[in-house]
Amino acid sequence: MPATPGDGRLADLERLLEVARQLGATVALDQLLSMIAAAAISVLDCERATVFLYDRKAGELSSRLATGVAGAPIEEIRFPDTRGIAGEVARSGTAINIADAYADPRFNPEFDRRSGYRTQSMLTIPLSDHDGAIVGVLQLLNKRGGPFATRDEEIGGFLGTQAGVAIQRQLLLEQFAVKQRIDRDLNIARGIQQGLLPREQPAVPGYDIAGWNRPADETGGDYFDFMPLAGAGLAITIADVTGHGVGPALVVAETRALFRAVVQYRSDLQRAVNEVQALLSLDLPEGRFVTAFFGVLAPERNTINYLSAGQAPLLAYVAADASFHEMPAKGLPLGFVPEIEYEPAIDHSLAPGDMVVLLTDGFYEWANPAGEQFGVERVTELVHRHRNAPASEVIAALYRAVVDFSAGTPQGDDLTAVVIKRLPDGAA
Numbered sequence: 001m002p003a004t005p006g007d008g009r010l011a012d013l014e015r016l017l018e019v020a021r022q023l024g025a026t027v028a029l030d031q032l033l034s035m036i037a038a039a040a041i042s043v044l045d046c047e048r049a050t051v052f053l054y055d056r057k058a059g060e061l062s063s064r065l066a067t068g069v070a071g072a073p074i075e076e077i078r079f080p081d082t083r084g085i086a087g088e089v090a091r092s093g094t095a096i097n098i099a100d101a102y103a104d105p106r107f108n109p110e111f112d113r114r115s116g117y118r119t120q121s122m123l124t125i126p127l128s129d130h131d132g133a134i135v136g137v138l139q140l141l142n143k144r145g146g147p148f149a150t151r152d153e154e155i156g157g158f159l160g161t162q163a164g165v166a167i168q169r170q171l172l173l174e175q176f177a178v179k180q181r182i183d184r185d186l187n188i189a190r191g192i193q194q195g196l197l198p199r200e201q202p203a204v205p206g207y208d209i210a211g212w213n214r215p216a217d218e219t220g221g222d223y224f225d226f227m228p229l230a231g232a233g234l235a236i237t238i239a240d241v242t243g244h245g246v247g248p249a250l251v252v253a254e255t256r257a258l259f260r261a262v263v264q265y266r267s268d269l270q271r272a273v274n275e276v277q278a279l280l281s282l283d284l285p286e287g288r289f290v291t292a293f294f295g296v297l298a299p300e301r302n303t304i305n306y307l308s309a310g311q312a313p314l315l316a317y318v319a320a321d322a323s324f325h326e327m328p329a330k331g332l333p334l335g336f337v338p339e340i341e342y343e344p345a346i347d348h349s350l351a352p353g354d355m356v357v358l359l360t361d362g363f364y365e366w367a368n369p370a371g372e373q374f375g376v377e378r379v380t381e382l383v384h385r386h387r388n389a390p391a392s393e394v395i396a397a398l399y400r401a402v403v404d405f406s407a408g409t410p411q412g413d414d415l416t417a418v419v420i421k422r423l424p425d426g427a428a
Contacts (some may be wrong), residue, residue, distance in 0.1 A: 029170045036163045040140055043159060044123070044152050047142040053088045053167070054081070054136050061086055061137060071236045073155055084108050086137045089124045093134050095156065098122040099147035117141075123148040125156040127164035129200045135167050190215070193223075193249050196256060203391065204234055204299050208421040210391035211238075214399070215414045220416035221248030222360045226264065232300065235263050238311065239292035240360040247288070255280060255290055255334070269296055269345040273307050273331075281338035290334040291295075293358055294345075302422060304356060307345040308333045311358070313376055317383060319353025324380045327356070350422040355391075357383055358420075359398070362413035366402050369409055374402050391419040 037049035042199060051241030052061040063077040081087040085096055085106050101107040101119040112119055121143050127136035138160055143152065192216075201210050211224040221241035229235055239255055241248035248324045258276045266272035273294050280290065293314060295306035313326045348356070359379065367373045382401050386394045393416045402415075 005246065007318040012371060023039065025240040029167075029174055032166055032170050036138065036159075036166070040138055040156070040159060043155060043246075044140055044142045044148070046123075046140045046142070046148075046412065047144070048117075049199055050086075050139045050141075050428060051127075051163075052086050052090070052137040052139065054082075054134050055423065056090075056134065061090055073406075085122065085124050086139055087323065089126050089137050090134050093126045093128065093132075095126065095153055095160075096122075096124045097123075097153055101340060121147040123156055125153075125160040127160045129164050129168035135164050135171070137267070138163060151217050183234075193252065196225075196253060197223065198226045202228070202234055206299055206302075206423055207297070208423055209234075209236075209297075209393045209419070210395055211416075211418045212392075212395045212399070213414070213416045214411070216362070216411050221252060222416035223252045223256060224416050224418050225260070227260055229263070229296065232298075234297040234299075236295045236296075236297060236304070236418060236420065237292065238358045238360065238416055239290055239291050240311070240362075240414070240416070242288055248415070251280075251288065251290060254283060255292065263294075263296075268273070269294060269305055269307050272340055273345075274341050274363065277309070277334050277342065278338075281335045284335040289336040291360075292330075292334055298419065302350050304348045305345045306348060307331060309342065311338065311360075315376075315380065315383070316348065317355040317357065317380075317387065318351070319355075319387070320351060322384065322387070324384070350420075352388070352422055352424045354422050355383065355387070355394075356420040358418040360409070360416040361415065363398065363402055365413060366406050366411065366415075367409060368405055368407050374405050378405065389423045394419050394421075 033051045037051050040046070040049040050063055052063050054061050059081050061079055061081055079087065081090045085098070086246075086275070089096055090108065098104045099106065099121055101122050102109065107119070107122070109119070111117070117139050123140040123143070125138045125140070126134050127138055129135050138156070142150070197213055198211060209226070211226065213222055213224060215222065221243055223237075223239055225235070225237040227235040237256070237259055239252065241251045241255070255276070259272070260281055262272045262275045263269075266275065284290075289310075290309035292306050293306060293311040295304045297304050306314075306327070308327075308329035309328070309331045310329075312329040314329050316325055316327050317323075318325070327348055328346055332340055350356070357379070364375055365373050365377065378401065379398065382397055383394060386397045389397070398417060399415065
């Protein structure tokens with residue numbers, strides 16, 4: 001019995017169903033694109049197939065491979081979607097069928113000149129995802145036996161839809177895998193960074209001291225530190241690196257390491273901070289700087305010798321008259337101007353019941369839905385209400401208050417707090 005057109009269409013359908021089955025498998029993207037190109041050559045009986053991925057946001061197409069008679073890949077090609085027939089198809093979402101490539105002014109013969117190949121007929125098909133968005137372009141060259149027919153366009157359209165959906169799925173899977181790797185790396189980084197924070201609050205006779213940190217992201221740009229010094233003093237640091245995330249977290253680690261190293265052999269705080277400033281400025285990228293409070297508590301003299309590098313406000317509570325005032329904070333942030341040197345450190349005296357409250361700007365600047373920030377006044381009011389509570393409870397109350405005030409607005413910056421409280425005489 002002679003073959004009929006129906007027999008040919010049935011054979012085409014069987015081939016397309018087999019292609020759809022193959023493209024449904026989960027494989028690496030390059031392997032998937034190779035399968036699409038090979039299937040197109042087989043089903044549409046042509047010499048070459050090139051698969052382009054389309055980045056609409058960037059306005060760019062990129063070829064991952066071109067398969068020819070010998071199945072050999074070519075080098076990757078990138079070009080804007082304003083160029084060439086593939087670019088026109090990507091932007092319009094409409095297939096273009098050209099019987100004689102060299103007779104069409106849109107055809108770019110550059111690849112033929114470089115490769116020695118001779119393009120005759122060309123069918124360029126959009127690859128669309130589930131939502132109809134163009135994710136790529138399939139370009140077929142040199143139909144065997146003549147130009148591409150209308151039937152080839154129909155078959156190519158079906159193949160383009162199947163291929164586009166498969167590409168969309170694989171891109172999403174690869175994006176998910178990348179996100180998982182990033183999340184895993186960030187969790188490791190967060191564990192390392194949190195491990196750099198003090199594991200317990202310092203025990204200093206006559207004082208109650210607490211520190212606390214909550215980053216806005218997996219890794220933060222804030223930190224605090226307590227370091228006992230020879231001679232019974234305690235080095236206290238709170239710092240805030242511009243931004244938050246992995247970059248600031250690396251600067252945090254370096255700042256902490258530098259100050260810990262120099263403060264042990266520099267008895268003068270001014271010289272220690274100047275050395276940190278000089279070393280840190282060599283490494284900070286442009287636009288990155290660190291606000292910091294560096295202090296040394298001398299319990300035998302009941303003083304804090306401190307220097308502020310742009311860290312403000314520094315709140316001091318005076319128990320004698322239940323008042324607050326801001327401690328002087330004149331220095332510029334570390335790395336802001338590489339050549340600067342800091343003025344001598346300042347002594348701040350602590351009487352029984354006095355407190356020093358150090359907060360990074362995440363507390364003060366957290367805003368409610370109306371755009372109003374928590375601010376200094378609310379901090380001082382809350383600290384006054386909890387003036388008789390332990391230092392750790394003062395911090396906990398501050399955090400609860402700022403969260404309640406935010407009324408559901410997300411935390412936009414890292415939160416770090418240190419409270420230094422001199423106990424009343426006779427208190428344990």
